[in-house]
Amino acid sequence: MIREEGKNGTVEILDDRLVRERKKRIGKTDVQTIPLRSVSGVHHDRKTLGTDLVRLDVGPVSYEWKVKNAEEMVAELHSKIFSDG
Numbered sequence: 500m501i502r503e504e505g506k507n508g509t510v511e512i513l514d515d516r517l518v519r520e521r522k523k524r525i526g527k528t529d530v531q532t533i534p535l536r537s538v539s540g541v542h543h544d545r546k547t548l549g550t551d552l553v554r555l556d557v558g559p560v561s562y563e564w565k566v567k568n569a570e571e572m573v574a575e576l577h578s579k580i581f582s583d584g
Contacts, residue, residue, distance in 0.1 A: 501564040502550070510564065512575050517555075519562070533557055535580050543573045 501508050508521035508529075517533045533555075540556035551569035555562045555576075566572050 501566050503562065503564050508564075510572070512572070512579060514579065517576075535576075538576075538580055541573055541576050541580070543569055545569075 501510050503521055506521050506523070508519065510520075511518040515535055517535060517538075519531045519533060521529045523529050537557050538555060539558065540554075542554040542556070544552040544554070546552065550565040550567060553564050553566045553569050553572055555564075
């Protein structure tokens with residue numbers, strides 16, 4: 500579960516892509532698939548109080564999410580991006 504720009508959503512990390520879903524209005528969902536090979540950076544901003552931030556850079560676009568288990572998400576992204584396969 501993530502929070503992006505005040506909206507709840509989910510990010511699913513698969514072997515070759517990341518699927519981002521964000522709730523819009525009632526009954527509407529914004530779904531986007533991001534290939535992991537196009538990700539240029541993953542940043543983890545640790546907060547003393549509040550929820551940690553994870554920023555994903557994809558070319559000129561950046562996605563910033565508030566994530567409860569940010570360390571696990573960043574570790575999983577790094578393992579998928581930098582794996583030998």
